[in-house]
Amino acid sequence: MAFSDVIPYLNQADASLFAAGEQIFAAGDHGTAMYFILSGEVRITVDGRELDYLHPGQVFGEMALADNLVRSATATAVSASQLVPIHKQQFADLTQHLPTFASEVMSIMSVRLRRYMEDEVNRLRLEEELAIGQKIQLSLLPESCPDIPGWHFAASYQAARQVGGDFYDFIADSHHPDLLHLVIADVTGKGVPAAMFMAVCRTIIRTEAQNGRSPADLLMRTNQQLRHETRSLPFLTAFFGTLNLKTGQLIYAIGGHDRPYWVQARSGGVPQLTGHGMLLGAFPAIHLEEYQITLAPGDNLILYTDGVTEARCEDELFDEDRLEAVIAGHATASASEMADAILQAVNQFIGSQPQSDDLTLVIIQRDSRDPTPL
């Protein structure tokens, strides 16, 4: 039976015209009729996801006839559409004239239900995978910041729902108690693969740090190992620094990562650290430079991932200018106040928009009362 066979039995006087973009019904509405499309196109969506796209001669809203419950999906006219409602009694009449009509509608309903269920299963699977990835990721982050006299540390990690892969680490050097290794990194990807990759990177970095490698050497070695790891994700951006807790000397290298900010207590300046280098995992042989600064008492070092600077409000990015302004405005704040101020500024900036990427901050502050002469 072609649905055009139905047309002579429809009461076309009942037809309603819907403008392009007009909602015909919404999920949750009480429904008493199904609709036959005389002209136009109709989109059926659930939570914004398209379930079906319908043309003249097709029907929708059939579940309302079966269960008299609320609509399970939203129907919207894509173009100007002329629709004829079919109520329960008319449906019964139609099936008397066209006995196969009921089974045709039932078959449509079954196809849509199956599609909806498959869609739901896929969505749940993805959500589950993202949740597992996030759990793994969280379990790899330090439980707390180091408690070291003369220093203050704060870290903040705010996970995005869809994209993830940030990590940070504080690694105490087992051979040199005066040294603390600092890591902040961002892995390309999301879900379980990104989390697993992150675990691999963390292990490599931790192992190489204990092997006494210098920062540039360590990142180059990490790159090499990632290149040999055939099940790896391709890219990782990372900052690695070795901090001498006695002298404030920081030796660092940057592998394609955002350059940290350095709040200089004495001058009031907030420069970004110098240096850059290629990201890890994408190229076979990279060469990274090593740089050195000394954190004076009262100085802060702010490590961050691009989730901070690339946080969005519509088309605008939070960007480095805003980050720098917040940092400069809190130059004398404590490490945790600094982290809170940056997070608050970013969250205020993005407003109600969903966070597009993981957002990670690590603040390292040398106590202003540190008596150690430089």
Place this chain on the structure above:
Amino acid sequence: MNLSVEQISTNKPVTVLKIQGELDGSSYQTLIQEAQKLYDAGTRYLLLDLSQMNFISSAGLVGLHSVVTVMRGKEAPNMEGGWSVIHEASHDVSTTPGPESACKLFNPQPRVQKTLSMTGFDQLLEIYTDWETAVASF
């Protein structure tokens, strides 16, 4: 992101693929597919016009990396095939010595240029700011 294609005949037949908008996690696969389509249709010299691309994310870098792979006649990485596929592809890209000859970039905007420099992509791909020079470079 919007893509548009233009064919130019100079010394060599160059295909210009203009990327407008943002190259990120929601669009990088479209770029890879387009590059594959162009390669299959015979494109061997590809100039990516970035003059109207205002943002590139890390996923966008994966996309760019994959375009280079495709232009080398390798299979486009299948994201559903697992990350190892991408890794293999990136291996192919990176082990060939010298800068890319089949794929070059034109006029990246400051923000994009900064990301390309920060991550070392400016060492993989030749970047031109003058149109005539870019087209004649193939």
